[in-house]
Amino acid sequence: MNKLIVDITNPDIAEEPIRKGFGRGLKRAGELDPNVVAACADLTESTQMHLFKEEFPDRFIEIGIAEQNLVTVGSGLAAAGKIPFVSSYAAFSPGRNWEQIRTTICLNDQPVKIIGSHAGVSVGPDGATHQMLEDLTLMRVLPNMVVIAPCDSLEAEKATLAMAKDDRPNYMRLAREATPIITTDTTPFLIGEAEIFEVGSDVSIIATGTMTYHALLAANKLYHDGIEAEVVHVATLKPLDSQTILKSIKKTGAVVTVEEGQIIGGLGSAISELTAENLPVPLRRIGMKDRFGESGQPIELLKHFGLDAEHIRLAAHEVVDKKLN
Amino acid sequence: MPKLSIQQLELIANEIREDIIRMLEHAGSGHSAGPLDLADIFTALYFDVMKHDPKNPQWEDRDILLLSNGHCVPVRYATMAKAGYFEKRELMTLRQFGSRLQGHPERLRLPGLESTSGPLGCGLSQACGIALAHRMDGISHRWVYVVMGDGETDEGNVWEAAMFAANNHLNRITAIVDRNNIQIDGPTEQVMPLENYKAKWEAFGWHVIEIDGNNIEEVIDACAMAKAIIEKPVLLLAHTIAGKGVDFMEYDFHWHGVPPNDEQAKMALKELRTLGGKIRSEHE
Numbered sequence: 185m186n187k188l189i190v191d192i193t194n195p196d197i198a199e200e201p202i203r204k205g206f207g208r209g210l211k212r213a214g215e216l217d218p219n220v221v222a223a224c225a226d227l228t229e230s231t232q233m234h235l236f237k238e239e240f241p242d243r244f245i246e247i248g249i250a251e252q253n254l255v256t257v258g259s260g261l262a263a264a265g266k267i268p269f270v271s272s273y274a275a276f277s278p279g280r281n282w283e284q285i286r287t288t289i290c291l292n293d294q295p296v297k298i299i300g301s302h303a304g305v306s307v308g309p310d311g312a313t314h315q316m317l318e319d320l321t322l323m324r325v326l327p328n329m330v331v332i333a334p335c336d337s338l339e340a341e342k343a344t345l346a347m348a349k350d351d352r353p354n355y356m357r358l359a360r361e362a363t364p365i366i367t368t369d370t371t372p373f374l375i376g377e378a379e380i381f382e383v384g385s386d387v388s389i390i391a392t393g394t395m396t397y398h399a400l401l402a403a404n405k406l407y408h409d410g411i412e413a414e415v416v417h418v419a420t421l422k423p424l425d426s427q428t429i430l431k432s433i434k435k436t437g438a439v440v441t442v443e444e445g446q447i448i449g450g451l452g453s454a455i456s457e458l459t460a461e462n463l464p465v466p467l468r469r470i471g472m473k474d475r476f477g478e479s480g481q482p483i484e485l486l487k488h489f490g491l492d493a494e495h496i497r498l499a500a501h502e503v504v505d506k507k508l509n
Numbered sequence: 510m511p512k513l514s515i516q517q518l519e520l521i522a523n524e525i526r527e528d529i530i531r532m533l534e535h536a537g538s539g540h541s542a543g544p545l546d547l548a549d550i551f552t553a554l555y556f557d558v559m560k561h562d563p564k565n566p567q568w569e570d571r572d573i574l575l576l577s578n579g580h581c582v583p584v585r586y587a588t589m590a591k592a593g594y595f596e597k598r599e600l601m602t603l604r605q606f607g608s609r610l611q612g613h614p615e616r617l618r619l620p621g622l623e624s625t626s627g628p629l630g631c632g633l634s635q636a637c638g639i640a641l642a643h644r645m646d647g648i649s650h651r652w653v654y655v656v657m658g659d660g661e662t663d664e665g666n667v668w669e670a671a672m673f674a675a676n677n678h679l680n681r682i683t684a685i686v687d688r689n690n691i692q693i694d695g696p697t698e699q700v701m702p703l704e705n706y707k708a709k710w711e712a713f714g715w716h717v718i719e720i721d722g723n724n725i726e727e728v729i730d731a732c733a734m735a736k737a738i739i740e741k742p743v744l745l746l747a748h749t750i751a752g753k754g755v756d757f758m759e760y761d762f763h764w765h766g767v768p769p770n771d772e773q774a775k776m777a778l779k780e781l782r783t784l785g786g787k788i789r790s791e792h793e
Contacts, residue, residue, distance in 0.1 A: 221642075221645070242645065243645065245641065247673065248669075248672070248673070250669035250672075250673070252630075252631075252634070252665065252666040252669055253634050253637075253666060253669035253670050253673055256631045256634030256635055256638070256666065256670070257634050257635070257637050257638040257641070257670075257673065258638060259624075259631075259634070259635050259638060260634060260635035260636060260637055260638020260639040260640075260641070260642070261638040261639070261641065261642050262638070263623070263624065263635065263638065263639055263642075264638065264639045264642030264643060264646075265642065265646075266638075266642045266645070268638075283628055284628075284631055284666065287625060287626070287627065287628045287631065288624070288625065288626075288631050288634075288635060291615065291625050292615075292616055292617075292624055292625035293616070293617055
């Protein structure tokens with residue numbers, strides 16, 4: 185089987201912040217559909233909306249530092265037939281305005297596209313206040329909401345174009361730091377579909393967002409340990425691609441979930457719920473263990489909080505041992 | 510449709526008040542004071558001010574009305590039924606299982622509602638989004654009305670939207686605040702004082718017109734005047750009497766969030782019948 189992704193062991197692997205892909209995708213979506221509009225809460229360049237703003241100044245809306253207004257203006261724009269992308273840091277949107285999203289977007293069923301940038305501890309030096317770890321949880325519990333966490337800038341670009349055509353409320357998580365580009369132009373992206381990035385038979389490592397790269401690194405290490413890990417990239421947390429995921433788990437009989445967010449309520453919870461009801465197997469969750477982050481460099485923070493490839497590797501050994509004994 | 514006379518409109522408002530009492534009594538829960546005091550404003554909007562078509566709620570040239578304080582929705586349901594959006598008998602399903610008339614309005618359940626609301630402070634922002642989208646599309650003939658409660662404007666979201674509307678010169682929004690001076694915990698000026706209320710809105714860049722919100726003619730005139738003010742969004746600061754029309758409910762914050770019981774409903778309907786008779790004789 186041809187791999188869907190690049191060789192991640194290449195030391196010269198290209199890197200780019202995921203949000204850059206969103207910026208390009210939004211501009212392209214704007215070219216394709218005149219109803220695409222964008223609104224931002226005083227973080228236009230950080231969230232990469234400036235590319236859209238420069239191209240379509242009349243379709244860009246500055247909201248100021250007012251995240252409650254950001255999403256509710258978005259609801260109104262959608263009500264009048266627009267396809268609004270609304271962006272801020274994830275800590276503020278959907279961090280601050282959850283109820284407005286619940287009522288005026290989800291229950292009201294308006295196809296607003298909420299973009300939460302700078303998620304995860306890898307935000308780094310800004311510290312815990314800005315390292316959003318609960319966004320996936322907050323968005324996943326909302327009926328009607330689609331939740332997407334792309335693994336790299338190329339996928340974010342594809343996801344943005346797909347969101348512009350999706351008639352449901354959407355949330356997409358972006359990250360600040362440069363991230364290895366692991367997908368290619370031909371890697372498939374469909375909302376609601378998980379992809380097998382590495383085929384294996386001993387353990388399923390199910391990852392989302394930027395952590396998929398770390399899962400692949402771990403799979404590489406595990407190969408040298410004599411364990412063949414299957415890496416399932418879940419770009420869409422909701423609706424969850426249960427079929428692909430359960431098929432993998434049925435084959436491997438052991439699971440490690442990996443996310444850069446709270447293990448409560450995020451991907452780990454979603455997979456636990458799925459396996460507990462359908463196919464109980466040994467499972468470990470890699471993620472933030474019910475605590476906040478702190479200032480530091482992204483790499484050292486990932487290591488400190490147990491989110492790096494080595495911790496994923498150890499967790500994989502644990503579940504494989506448990507499966508065999 | 511020929512313009513209705515003020516007397517005809519007052520009689521419609523009175524009938525809407527009767528329906529509100531019947532609905533709330535039948536439902537056994539819900540809010541009394543706000544819906545009653547908003548009956549004149551809703552009558553003015555649906556029977557004179559707004560362009561809309563009860564037989565075609567999605568008519569693309571219609572004006573938009575957002576009810577931001579969703580708990581006052583009984584007045585909207587009663588007005589819509591009177592206007593012909595649905596049969597009056599459906600009003601008695603308010604708050605019941607399977608009803609299109611949810612306790613707080615849900616857009617997807619009943620055509621013509623425009624938005625889902627209840628949690629306070631979000632309507633003005635949505636009005637901004639709609640007005641902005643209309644401007645982007647070169648649509649200038651559609652007006653966006655939003656009704657808010659005064660207590661509701663404790664919410665910060667309202668003031669975010671107020672700044673935004675002024676900054677974007679969204680003059681095709683007419684916001685109406687029901688200044689009935691009550692909220693659940695008591696009089697607004699005791700719970701969280703709003704005064705100097707007019708000055709606050711003006712400081713946020715709005716043109717404020719103060720009106721008697723229980724005087725239909727004033728509401729209609731102010732809505733017309735709002736259309737002539739093109740440099741700013743317009744707020745109608747509509748002073749109303751909480752529970753208007755039912756003597757034992759008027760001015761009393763305890764009626765904010767409770768319905769009348771059977772006995773109280775009978776008394777209220779008797780009062781409203783007398784009031785209807787007065788309206789008829791006054792104009793003769």
